[in-house]
Amino acid sequence: MPESAWGWLIVTYLFLAGAGSGAFIAAVACDLLAPDWSKALARAGSLAAGPLVAVGTSALVLDLEAGLWEPWRQVYLVFNPSSMITWGVVILSAFIPVSLLYAAALNEITFIGRYFRKYVWHLEVIGTVLAFSTAIYTGVLIAVINGVPFWNTPLMPLLFLASALSTGLAVAMIGAAIIDISTIRTLSNFALGHVIFLSVEGVVLLLFVFMSLTRSVEAAQSAMMLLSGALSPFFWALVVVVGILAPFVLSIVEYYEYGRMPKYLVVGADLCVLIGGISLRALIIYSGTAPQVLA
Amino acid sequence: MPRYGIAIDTTKCIGCHACKVACQNHNGLECDQKFNTIRQVDRGKYPSFAREFVPTQCNHCEDAPCQRVCPTGAIYTSPEGIVLVHRNRCVGCKYCIEACPYKVRLIDHHEGISIKCWFCIDLVLQGGEPACVTTCPTQVRIFGDLDDPNSRVSRFIAENRAQPLRPDLGTKPKIFYKRS
Numbered sequence: 001m002p003e004s005a006w007g008w009l010i011v012t013y014l015f016l017a018g019a020g021s022g023a024f025i026a027a028v029a030c031d032l033l034a035p036d037w038s039k040a041l042a043r044a045g046s047l048a049a050g051p052l053v054a055v056g057t058s059a060l061v062l063d064l065e066a067g068l069w070e071p072w073r074q075v076y077l078v079f080n081p082s083s084m085i086t087w088g089v090v091i092l093s094a095f096i097p098v099s100l101l102y103a104a105a106l107n108e109i110t111f112i113g114r115y116f117r118k119y120v121w122h123l124e125v126i127g128t129v130l131a132f133s134t135a136i137y138t139g140v141l142i143a144v145i146n147g148v149p150f151w152n153t154p155l156m157p158l159l160f161l162a163s164a165l166s167t168g169l170a171v172a173m174i175g176a177a178i179i180d181i182s183t184i185r186t187l188s189n190f191a192l193g194h195v196i197f198l199s200v201e202g203v204v205l206l207l208f209v210f211m212s213l214t215r216s217v218e219a220a221q222s223a224m225m226l227l228s229g230a231l232s233p234f235f236w237a238l239v240v241v242v243g244i245l246a247p248f249v250l251s252i253v254e255y256y257e258y259g260r261m262p263k264y265l266v267v268g269a270d271l272c273v274l275i276g277g278i279s280l281r282a283l284i285i286y287s288g289t290a291p292q293v294l295a
Numbered sequence: 296m297p298r299y300g301i302a303i304d305t306t307k308c309i310g311c312h313a314c315k316v317a318c319q320n321h322n323g324l325e326c327d328q329k330f331n332t333i334r335q336v337d338r339g340k341y342p343s344f345a346r347e348f349v350p351t352q353c354n355h356c357e358d359a360p361c362q363r364v365c366p367t368g369a370i371y372t373s374p375e376g377i378v379l380v381h382r383n384r385c386v387g388c389k390y391c392i393e394a395c396p397y398k399v400r401l402i403d404h405h406e407g408i409s410i411k412c413w414f415c416i417d418l419v420l421q422g423g424e425p426a427c428v429t430t431c432p433t434q435v436r437i438f439g440d441l442d443d444p445n446s447r448v449s450r451f452i453a454e455n456r457a458q459p460l461r462p463d464l465g466t467k468p469k470i471f472y473k474r475s
Contacts (some may be wrong), residue, residue, distance in 0.1 A: 005392035005402065065407030067386025076367035076384050085366035085390055145394040146360060146464060291396045293460045294336050294349055 004288055009063040011285050014138050015167070015278040016056030018094070018160060021131040022168015023175075024099050026193070028124045030133075030172070033105065040183040041190065045173025052171065053134065057092050086142045092135055093207055095130040102127050120195035135164035148288035150222035152283070153215065155208045159280075162204050166197035170247075170270035177267050184266055185259035194251035194273065202244050205280075217295070222287045235283055243276010254280035258293035297440035298376040299414055300469035301425075302451045303350055308333070310348035316411065317430035318352075321415060328401060330412040347475050350435065352401045352427070354413035354459065354468030361391035361409075362398060371411075376441075376469060377414045385409050396464050414438075427459055433444045441469060 027045025030038060067073045077089045102123040104113035116123065139157030146152050173190060176183050212223040226235040250269035254261045306441065315331040322330065336347040355378045362370040362378060369384035370391060385408035392400045400411045415425035419438075423429070428436040439448035448471075457471035472473060 005389040063388070065387025065402060065404065067388065068405075069407055073384065073386045074366070076369070077386065078366075079368040080366050081365045083366040083390070085364070085388060089366065142393075145364060145390075147392075147394040147396045147398070178396045191474065288393075291461060293351070293397050294334055295461075 004285055006063070006285055008282070009059045011278065011282045012085075013056045013059040013063070014160070014281040014285070016052045016059065017138050018053030018135055018164030019167040019171050019277060020049045020054075020056060020099070020279070021095070022053070022164040023052065023057050023132040024095075024102070024168070025165060026169045026172040026190075027102075028128050029193075030190070031120075032124065034189065036194075037189050038176055038183050040176040040180040041172050041187070044179050045088050045172030046099070046106045047116055048171050048175050048238060049131070049168075050103055051094055053092065053099065053244070057096065070125040077260070079280055084137065084144055085286045088137050090206035091130060091133045095127070095134050096125045098123060111265070121268055132161070135161045138164070142284075142288075147290065149216045149218040149291055150212060150288050151284070153208065153219075154285075155211065159201070159204045159208055161199035162197060163277050163280055166194060166201055166247075166273050169197060170273035170277075173270045174267055177263065177287040181263065184263045188254050188258045188261070191251040191254040191269075194247060194269070195255065198212060198244050198248045198251070198273070202243040202248070205239075210249050218289050218291055225287045225289075226283060231283055231287055234279060236260070239276050239283060242272050243279060247272040247276070296374050298313055298442045298469070299438065300355070300471065301414075301428065302435075302437045302447060302448045302455075302457050302471045302473070304435050304451075304455075305347055305349050306475045308350060308435045308474065309433055311432065313430050313432060314350060314427035314436070317426040318412070318415075319390070321358075321418075321426040326350065327401065328410075330410075332399070333384075345475070349472070349474075350398060350427075351399060351460070351469070353414075354397055354466070354470045355412075355414065356468065357467035358465060360394040360396065363404065364390045370383040373416070375416070375419075377416055378407055379413055379416070380409075380411065382406065382408060396405070396461065396466065397468075415457045445464040454458040 021047040031042040031198045057211050078086050080086050101116055105116035105120045105123055108114050108117055125172060136157045139160030142151040143153060143156035173187055209223050212219040247269040250265060254266060310333055312333060315329055318331045331352045334349045334351055338345045338389050367384050367386055372378050377388040387402060387407040389402060400409055400435060403410045424438045428438040437448045437451050439446040441449060443449060454473045455473040457473045458466035459471055
């Protein structure tokens with residue numbers, strides 16, 4: 001397996017930032033479009049978004065070396081506008097407080113929440129823009145560098161966005177089941193969201209892998225590592241079967257069996273999406289190979 | 296102001312790793328920290344078999360990808376065209392290591408910063424040459440000013456049509472190779 005300078009901390013960060021921003025989008029969509037279906041889903045999504053992204057960002061900071069030991073160096077992080085990390089720091093610094101404020105406002109937590117209750121709509125608009133920026137940025141972060149040809153494709157941000165939307169919805173649905181288990185029947189309404197997001201994710205993943213096979217020698221090497229090489233058991237089992245196919249089928253059944261599916265399968269489908277989401281990030285990071293400079 | 300570069304004649308390289316050790320000695324590196332790496336290319340089929348040693352180090356690219364992605368602006372190009380890292384500014388995010396197509400950067404876990412070849416600028420400013428250049432027993436490397444058409448390095452590049460590694464990546468490296 002080729003060595004990447006980035007390890008599991010960055011994988012964790014990419015996953016949590018995606019899941020958190022997706023949960024925010026799920027919460028806003030639920031609150032604006034379907035407020036009478038499930039109050040619990042909007043509440044759960046909004047409560048999960050901020051903390052997930054914050055924990056993910058801590059993983060990112062823990063991966064720093066000198067910047068971790070001498071934290072004042074982190075002020076330099078916003079100094080280079082041609083670096084995607086600079087953009088990421090700006091986006092994350094805005095998204096984390098906005099999402100926490102939204103959670104407080106929507107759930108009327110403390111006096112801050114009660115005060116911001118009348119600005120919920122503003123927070124939803126600003127927060128959604130920032131949530132999409134966060135989800136897309138995590139893909140752009142690794143897509144802009146030509147040191148790893150496999151990542152260097154415009155499909156990468158799309159793939160990460162699709163994955164963020166499906167994992168975010170999964171987080172919100174699990175959260176809704178935890179907050180109020182009686183809402184599990186109405187969760188079937190949202191299974192359609194999973195069907196849409198997982199199909200998009202599947203199609204983009206298919207395009208990404210197949211186009212990588214002919215994009216460059218190095219990208220093909222990475223793609224082959226996923227399809228039939230050292231990482232292929234994880235790719236087929238965790239990403240394709242557990243992460244996409246299983247929850248896709250379960251969500252279709254859930255949608256048509258409205259409210260009659262056992263609650264373990266409803267939550268199980270969401271857990272599958274989460275396992276698929278983190279495996280996808282991990283496999284993309286670990287399958288990256290350097291350009292063959294001696295050719 | 297000169298624009299420093301190196302020409303490397305791989306047909307002369309015997310793979311002795313003296314450049315690597317001289318570099319580690321001059322820069323106080325540990326045995327697993329390498330600014331110079333000798334890579335190997337094997338070609339052909341027995342009995343027509345060839346092994347080429349290709350010494351690689353930071354190319355000091357004119358459009359350095361590491362400099363573009365560095366969020367703190369710790370990576371900068373000196374007036375002599377040498378790509379350097381600001382020791383007190385680097386946070387150790389490793390984005391530059393991922394971005395470098397030549398994979399010649401490494402992280403120093405003691406200081407927690409990204410380090411790499413700096414063309415021994417301390418020796419060069421005193422009128423000398425980098426340690427890897429002077430130590431090489433077969434004189435594989437030629438160091439000099441790329442902007443001076445009469446310098447040894449410029450003449451070698453012109454006479455041998457030396458090319459940088461992977462010029463198609465568009466980073467405009469300042470190390471040129473005569474390959475076997």
